[in-house]
Amino acid sequence: MKLLLNIIFLFLVTSVLAQNATLSGIVSDAETGETLISATVLLKTDNLHGTTTNVNGFFSLPGIEPVSYNIEFSFMGYEPVIKRVDFSKNPKQFIEVALKPSDIVLEQITVIESGPDRLGDKDVEISQHTLTPKAIRSIPTARNDVFRAIRYLPGVEATEPFSPLVSVRGSNPGENLIMLDGVTIYNPYHFLSSSSIFNMQTVKNVDLMVGGFGAEYGGRNSSVINISTKDGNNNGIHGEINPSTALSKVFLEFPVGKKSTMMVGARLYYDLQTNLMMYSNNYFYDTNLSFTHRFNAKNSLTLKYFSSKDKNDMDFNNFYKYMGNSMAGLMDDEVDIAEIFNGVSIKYVNKWRNNIATAIYKSVVGSRLYFRAQIYASLHSADNLSEVFFKTDSLVFFNTSTQFNTKVHDWSGKFSLNYKMFSWNDINLGAEYNNYLFYNASTINKIENISAQKTPILLSLFAEDKITIGSFTARAGLRATQFNKGSVMYEPRLNAVYRFDDGLKLEAAWGRYNQHIFSMNTQEYELNQILDYYYPLENGKPSQSEHFILGAEKLINSNNTLSVDLYYKDISRTYTFDLMQDQYEVFALSDKIVAGSGKSYGMELLWKGSFGKLSGWGSYTLAKSTRSFPNIMNGKEFDYDYDRRHSIKAVLNYQATKRISYSTSFMAQSGIPKSIENTIQSFYMYEPLTGSMNYGQQYTVDKKNASRLPWVFYLDFGLQKRVVSGFGKNIAEFFGADESYLILNVNNVLFFRRNVLYYQAFVGFDKFLPFSDSYFPTVSAGYTIKF
Amino acid sequence: MITKPKPPSNFLLVFLLFFPLFGMGQKWIADTLTIALPDPVSCFFNVETATDLRTYDPRFLSVYEQNKWLVFPVDQIVAMELPLNKYFENRFSSDSNTNQNYLVNIREFYIKNSSTKSKRNLKLYSTLELSKKQLDDTIFVGSFYYEEAFTHKKKLPVVEGYESLLEEWSNNFISDVLAVDQELDLILGNNLYHFRRNKTSVKKNLYTELDFFAGLNFWGIDGEIWFSEPEGNKKFNRSAGVMRYVKHPNFQSIGLGRNLRFWNYRMNEKWLFTNKMAFVIGFNNWNDMDTAAHKFEEIFLFDLSFTQRINYNPIDKSGFVFGLGLMEDVHYIIYHQPKLNIGLSVNIAYKF
Missing domain, CATH: 2.170.130.10 (TonB-dependent receptor, plug domain)
Known part of the structure; x- marks a missing residue:
């Protein structure tokens, strides 16, 4: 409370002290009405004086002599606008400026x-x-x-x-x-x-x-x-339609009356082919709704809703029946391959949903004060079943299943205040309240296990102060969090930038970050993990990291930028699940975790820009990341699972003509570390159905991530062309569309060089067998009608 | 000893292989073929003013796609030396002041290029409105719909085909206008089928159709969509895309066909006879998976069908279209004998 009073007092004092005129306003896109961030506002005087718009498109320029000025509003990719403003009669002026996008x-x-x-x-x-x-x-x-x-x-x-x-x-x-x-x-x-x-x-x-x-x-x-x-479009109805036999999309944006806009988007995927061939029912959909009402130039309310659902019922049994019957004629008569395939049963049934609703209120409270408030509900639930069953001649070799249920509810409210105390000083204050519900349950081999539901609360406050002195800009910030009524934790942050006249920019950042919600990796257990399972760290300390970053950015010419970032990330606390524990307990409770540490450091070199009709970006990264956990190799440091030492990436687009553009994406990366199994372990297993003991062998490994896979290379080509004839053009004309596009992609051009993802050892083979993610090139095409 | 090339050399190989092609492909993209116009020949009438009402570039005549270096699809634009309206005014001009003056509205005028391996098939589609100029008045005469085909060998220059087709069409247009001027259409009828006296032109129609068919032991539905230019001939062909669902006693299938063909014959102003041919490749869903040992190859369906039907389809009018016909269907599934089915077909479409 005392802090709040002090802040209010500070606002009042600075307002009284401000004897000169102040210009404030909002800069937006003339076509869509959406606000523009970092647009430049410049007083055209002998002594150039200016500012930029904030994340909400708002700007405040205090300390102006109360006379008449030409003021230029500009933004990259938009045509600049010059307006004449006279402060002699009204020293506090609010202005709305709409910039038109330029064609270039x-x-x-x-x-x-x-x-x-x-x-x-x-x-x-x-x-x-x-x-x-x-x-x-x-x-x-x-x-x-x-x-x-x-x-x-x-x-x-x-x-x-x-x-x-x-x-x-x-x-x-x-x-x-x-x-x-x-x-x-x-x-x-x-x-x-x-x-x-x-x-x-x-x-x-x-x-x-x-x-x-x-x-x-x-x-x-x-x-x-x-x-x-998108928030909608206040210049008539615009949209896109992508018809397809599998994934169809539609998008519309339009004005609602004079002060409101609306956006509607939807996608539907239905896997007809798999349904027919494998008798599986798979689909997903997602919908977006957005409604924005501008009460006046200074106040607006946006309502957004998002919903998605996935239903995936993959049953491979019929597929295996087909394959077994097909291969039966090709194999030795003594091998009943059809019987083997018929004995295999793999089934995935995954269902999950996301529902989001939010309301955002934005207000220009005064010539120097901008207010933003948001409330939202983010609801997620998932139910994932995986089953594998394999038998021959009534002997069951393998019979396992996992079913994970999870639910995350996040009800939240947050607000922020941007205050321009002086022309060189910006203050940003805010608070956030999250009320969570986490529910996790598991059923292993059809036996229901432990479930857990937790409802923690996270309260966060933050304050930032940005100071600009000449070419130097610094921002100091502090974030304070209290999780589940525990002790208050502080996360200081600092960013600094120095700009040279020749387009060179030196940057530095430091910050401490806490995470109270941990996500579990179930790859070791679940057959098809594609989701994170979230757990609150109620009893443990939050995972924590500290970022140290140095960077330089150089504007080579008006279209090209070269930048380099050096970073060091000290991961002082991170968690993993202890896989040696009772697996039934692991899935449901976050108490079965082990704290460790890690570090990550590297250098990133990035070019972005354009040369004539060629545009895009390219980068090189040199990085290293390690982890250490007491339960893995007695705390010895090992390379992190996704550590890639070298990484070269590029995306290039060549706009050959107005109708046709070619694009390519390229990636060359050193391989990731893997625990390649290199030791045979023999075991006996009791089979309860027959009462017999079975003998088996399996490969194991004693060191984590001790091997490194070879480099991987990915090269893909794309083509986007405006449709100028045929059915595509006719249908676009019929709907009165502005244009229609055909997109053609050829992926995995380097297919003849296999990207090895894993080397698998098999009993009876004297070599490791390499496995890849893609063995053949693929071609895909899409059609878009834009109006 | 065979040594495997190292990864970077493969990568360089691909770069060296593709990027020169990539760059060379670009040079051809902006190619525009220009059709030389013949020297003006004096005509027995005069197109005083031609107005190009198309939404394209005024010089546009045709566009088709071809692959440069077997990989890069590029648009080949075919354009005229002069804007199309100037072509009309120059080509159809008279030396004599006594000849009739006309005004022409060019609603549609383009040449479709569909080539096979050996032949280049060109087809000119044109919709023109003709008005007669009289002293201080202009009298609307009617509308022409052209659908004129021309085929020539592929080894001949592309431009030659376009020029020949244009010349052929312009000669036909001259004789048509003279015939219309003498009101021969009122006498000859069928010879000027593509002319509609005193009627303004219509646009091409979008058809969305459902075709239900059923026989003794099968039934199915075709969903079809296609565009149809206004009828310029009594006999005319159209093609469509089709999605077919078919149900047989022990399996059901869904298939797609890209080039469904309609051979149409206009019986009178209201009725159209159509022979429909569809080739569909689909996927089968077997009912007896648990009892029959179906193989992977049995998933695929190859289906060819013909339907002869009579449609209520008034010429140049939008609205509902429906018809009745006889369907013959042959489907083939690997490891099974081809099977012939005969059924009845009922179709309903909306003609936008």
Whole structure:
């Protein structure tokens, strides 16, 4: 309370002290009405005086002599606007400026281009990337997918080829804060396409902060990924339709009256082919709704709703029957291959849902004060069953099943205040309240085991102060959290930037990060783990990391930037499950975890920009990440599971003509460490059905991640062309569409060089057998009608 | 001893292999073939003003796709030397002041290029509105719908085919206008089938159709969608995409066909006879998986069908279209004998 009074007093004092005029306002996109972040506002005087808009498109420029000025509003990719403002009669002026997008940028896919509603403060944020939907579409393998696209950014590594999970700068996948319009979302993945649940048609921007982020964001140790969706369009009906026999998409945005806009997006995937061939019923859908009402120039309310459902009922039995009968004629008569295949039964039944609802209120309270409040509910539930059964001649060789149930409910409220105390000083204050429900239960081999439900509360407060003195900008921040009524924990953060006149920028960041919610890795148990299972660390200390980052960015010319980041991440506390415990208990309780530590460090070199019609980005990363746990090799340090020493990535787009663009994505990475089994262990097993003892052999390994797989190479080509003839053009004309596109991708061009993901030892073979994720190139095509 | 090349050399090989092609492919993308216009020949009438109402570039004539270096699909644009309206005004001009003056609205005018391995098939689609100029007045005469085919060998230059087709069509247009001027359409009827006196032009139609069929031991539904240009001939072909569901006693299938063909014959203003041919590749879902030892190859269905039907389909009018017909279907499944089925077909479509 005392702190609050002091803040109010400070506001009053600075307001009284401000004798000069103040200009404030909002800068937005003239076509969509969406606010623009980091737009420049410049007084055209002899002594240039200016500022930039904040994350909500708001700016405040105090300390102006109360006379008349020409003021320029500019933003990359938009046509600048000059307005005349006279302060002599009214020293506090509020202005709304709408900038029109220029055509030049539209033909390029510059990855980190400016756009509306961005995350973080561009002035001081380090290690920040923004992917536009256009950039994501240009990546052949991304297939309009956020999580596949961000793998092409430096510092972001895929965990497994078929999994959408990513590891950022050597951290665990569960240490990424993933938000949809500021709402924390849990397991935002679709199973069937191993992709994200975000419909790219509705996405405005994808922001990623891979380290050193400010005090406004917390709860996760590694990175922040925010997907912001469109708010609607106040210039008539616009949209896209993607018809398909498998995954169909539709997106519409339109005005509702004079003050409101709306956006509707939906996708439906139905796996007709698998249903027919394997008698499996698989589908998913997701829907987005957004409604924005602007009460006046200074106040707006946005309501957003998102819902997704996955139903995956994969039964491989019929597939094995087909294969067994087909192969029967090819094999030796003594081997009844059909019987063997008929004896195999694999079944996955996965169901999960995400429902999100949020309300966001934005208000320009005064010429220097901006207020943002948000409440949301993020509800996630999953039920995953895996069964494997194998028998021949009535002898059961294998019979196992796992069923995991999980539920995460997150009801939250948060607000932030941006106050421009002086032209050189910005203050950002805020609070966040999360009321959680975590439920986890497991059934192993049809026996119900322990279930647990916990309802912790997380309270967070943050304060940031940004000071700009000449070419130097620094932001100091503090985040205080209290989890489940425990002790208050503090997370200090510091960012600093120095800009040289020749376009060189030196950056530094330091920060401490705590994470109270831990996600469990069930790969060792579950046959098809593609979800995280979340657990609150109620009794243990939060996992903790400290980021140290140094960076330099050089504007080579108006279109090209070269940057380098050096980072060191001290993971002072992280957790793993103790796999030697009773497995029935492991799945349900977070008490069965073991604390360890780790570190991660590296260098990331990034080029982004364009040369004529060629645009894109390329990066090289040198990194190392290790872990140490007392229950693994007696605490000896080992390379982390997703540690890649070298990583070269590039995405290039060549806009050959206005109708056709070619794109390519390339990735060359050193292999990840693996525990390759190299020792045979013999065992006897009692078979209760027959009362007999069976003898068996299996391979084991005594060191974790002691082997390193060979390099992997991925090269893909894509083509996007405007449809100029045939059915595609006719249907676009029929709907009055502006244009229609055909997208063609050729993936895995380097198929003849196998990317080994694992070497498996088999009893009876004297060699390790290599396994890959893709043996053949694939071709995919899509069609889009845009209006 | 055989040594395996190291990974980086493979990578370099691919780069060296693809990137030169990639770069060379680009040079051809912007290619635009230009059709030379013949020297103007004096005509017995004069197109005083031609107005191009198309949404394309005024010089646009045709576009088709071809693969450069077998890999890179590129659009090959075919354009005229002059804007299309100038072509009309130049080509159909008269030296004499006494000849009739006309105004032409060009609603549609493009050439479709569909080539086979040996032949290049060109088809000109055109919708024109003709008005007669009289002293101080303009009288609307009617609309022409052209659907004119031309085939030539592929080894001949592409441009030659386009030029020949244009010349052939323009000669036909001249004789058509003269015939219309003498009101021969009122006498000859069928010879000027593609002319609609005193009727403004119509656009191409979008058809969405459901075709139900059933026989003694099978039934199914075809979902079809296609665009149809206005009828320029009494006999005309159209093609569509089809999605077929078919149910047999021991299996059901879903298949897709890209090139469903309709051979149409206009019986009168309201009735159309159609012979439909569909080739569908689909997937089977067997009912007796537990008892019969079906093999993997039995998943696939190859289905060819013909339907002869009479449709209520008024010419140049939108709305519901329906018909009745006889269907012959032959399907083949690997390890099974081809099977012939005969059934009845009832179709209903909406013609937008």
